[in-house]
Each structure stands twice: as structure tokens, then as C-alpha cells.
Amino acid sequence: xxxxxxxxxxxxxxxxxxxxxxxxxxxxxxxxxxxxxxxxxxxxxxxxxxxxxxxxxxxxxxxxxxxxxxxxxxxxxxxxxxxxxxxxxxxxxxxxxxxxxxxxxxxxxxxxxxxxxxxxxxxxxxxxxxxxxxxxxxxxxxxxxxxxxxxxxxxxxxxxxxxxxxxxxxxxxxxxxxxxxxxxxxxxxxxxxxxxxxxxxxxxxxxxxxxxx
Amino acid sequence: xxxxxxxxxxxxxxxxxxxxxxxxxxxxxxxxxxxxxxxxxxxxxxxxxxxxxxx
Numbered sequence: 001x002x003x004x005x006x007x008x009x010x011x012x013x014x015x016x017x018x019x020x021x022x023x024x025x026x027x028x029x030x031x032x033x034x035x036x037x038x039x040x041x042x043x044x045x046x047x048x049x050x051x052x053x054x055x056x057x058x059x060x061x062x063x064x065x066x067x068x069x070x071x072x073x074x075x076x077x078x079x080x081x082x083x084x085x086x087x088x089x090x091x092x093x094x095x096x097x098x099x100x101x102x103x104x105x106x107x108x109x110x111x112x113x114x115x116x117x118x119x120x121x122x123x124x125x126x127x128x129x130x131x132x133x134x135x136x137x138x139x140x141x142x143x144x145x146x147x148x149x150x151x152x153x154x155x156x157x158x159x160x161x162x163x164x165x166x167x168x169x170x171x172x173x174x175x176x177x178x179x180x181x182x183x184x185x186x187x188x189x190x191x192x193x194x195x196x197x198x199x200x201x202x203x204x205x206x207x208x209x210x211x212x213x
Numbered sequence: 214x215x216x217x218x219x220x221x222x223x224x225x226x227x228x229x230x231x232x233x234x235x236x237x238x239x240x241x242x243x244x245x246x247x248x249x250x251x252x253x254x255x256x257x258x259x260x261x262x263x264x265x266x267x268x
């Protein structure tokens with residue numbers, strides 16, 4: 001059933017529709033690339049521990065890589081979100097693609113915030129004491145305690161990244177299944193509103209990259 | 214430890230207007246994101262076929 005849903009030519013396509021030849025389509029894969037760097041540097045930090053990432057040169061460096069990969073991740077992910085919103089990428093039965101993407105964004109935010117309180121320094125302590133006031137006033141403090149560094153570190157290192165990675169995998173597989181959403185049909189005088197959500201006539205033209213037309 | 218090119222050891226410069234409060238660096242990043250978004254749409258992609266207009 002999985003192979004029926006995603007045959008090899010859909011799972012690993014070697015061409016793409018002509019309309020995908022645009023820089024706006026770079027930001028999805030940039031999000032994945034920065035997520036790979038985040039997870040990789042995060043694994044190293046978790047193996048070596050806080051004394052290493054605070055007190056050694058290489059530890060500082062990997063700590064910095066982890067932080068700036070997160071900054072880049074949110075930068076490119078939000079630009080990806082803007083592009084997908086304005087091209088109404090949920091069209092053509094792609095609702096779940098949109099939802100997995102939106103939920104990934106929402107889960108990535110507490111993943112980053114739990115990282116800020118997991119630094120094992122006075123900055124983290126300050127952030128948690130400020131955050132507890134806002135979150136506890138919403139009643140969220142009944143479910144987790146931001147000043148409980150053990151809990152926050154576990155959420156940050158295991159629970160939330162696992163959720164983000166799982167959601168990204170589902171998101172990408174759904175994109176492979178449904179294909180990249182075609183652009184809007186511009187000449188609306190000849191096309192009904194329903195047909196406007198379907199692929200334009202030249203959507204079957206595949207672009208293998210590198211060839212000029 | 215090497216000194217930074219820019220002094221980072223000071224409180225952020227903050228833009229404060231009614232209820233809106235944000236650091237200048239945060240505003241710069243948001244402006245940059247908008248600029249990158251606009252450029253991504255406007256800049257030609259190498260090898261992309263040129264549209265002659267219309268659907």
C-alpha cells in the first residue's frame with residue numbers, strides 16, 4: 001500500500017514541473033538542511049554536556065553552530081511559510097501538507113524556547129523565571145514547569161525534536177504524494193473557479209534542471 | 214577570548230511605540246526576511262523557461 005501511494009518515481013522524482021524553477025522553492029529544502037545541522041550539532045552537545053559547551057573553545061563553537069542553525073531554520077522556514085501561503089499551497093487536495101507544515105512550525109517554537117532555558121547558565125535561569133510568569137498565568141504551568149530544567153532539557157533534547165522530525169518526514173512524503181501545487185491560472189475569463197485550482201496546460205512539461213529552453 | 218568586532222556586551226537598542234516594543238536587531242531581521250522573500254520571487258531562476266504572459 002505504501003508503494004502504491006509512493007511509487008519510486010514519486011518518492012524520488014528526477015524531474016519537476018517548469019513552475020518549480022523559481023527561487024521561492026529553495027526555502028523548503030533550506031529548512032530541512034538547517035534542521036539537519038541543528039540535530040547534528042545538538043547530538044554533539046548532548047553527548048559532551050554543559051561543561052564542554054561553556055568552557056572549551058570547540059564546545060563554544062558547536063554551541064554557536066547550534067544557535068545560528070536555529071536562527072537560520074526559523075528564517076528560511078518562515079519565508080517558506082509566506083511563499084506557501086501566498087500560493088495557496090493547500091489547493092488540489094493538499095490540506096494535510098499545509099497542516100503538517102503549520103503544526104511543524106508551532107511545535108518548533110517550544111522546541112527552541114525549551115532550548116533557551118536549557119543552556120545551564122544564568123541567562124537560562126533568568127529566561128525561565130520570566131517565562132514562568134506568563135505561562136503560569138495561562139494555566140499552562142499545571143502541565144509543565146519551565147523552571148524544572150530537567151524537564152525542559154528532556155523536552156528539548158528528545159520529545160520536541162522527535163515531534164518536529166516526524167512531522168517534517170510526513171510533510172515531505174505528502175508533498176511527494178501530491179506533487180508541488182501548480183500556480184494560479186491567470187486568464188480567469190476562460191476557466192471556471194474549480195478549474196483554476198487544477199494544473200495549468202504546461203504542468204506536464206518536466207524540467208530536469210540545467211537545460212535551457 | 215577574542216574581542217568581537219562589534220561590542221555585543223550592552224543592552225539592545227529598543228524601538229518603543231505605544232504597546233509595540235522590539236529590539237532594533239529583531240526589526241532588522243524581519244526587514245531582511247521580507248527583502249529575501251521579495252527577491253526570491255523577483256529574481257530570475259537560471260535555466261527557467263520564460264513565460265510569455267497569460268495561462
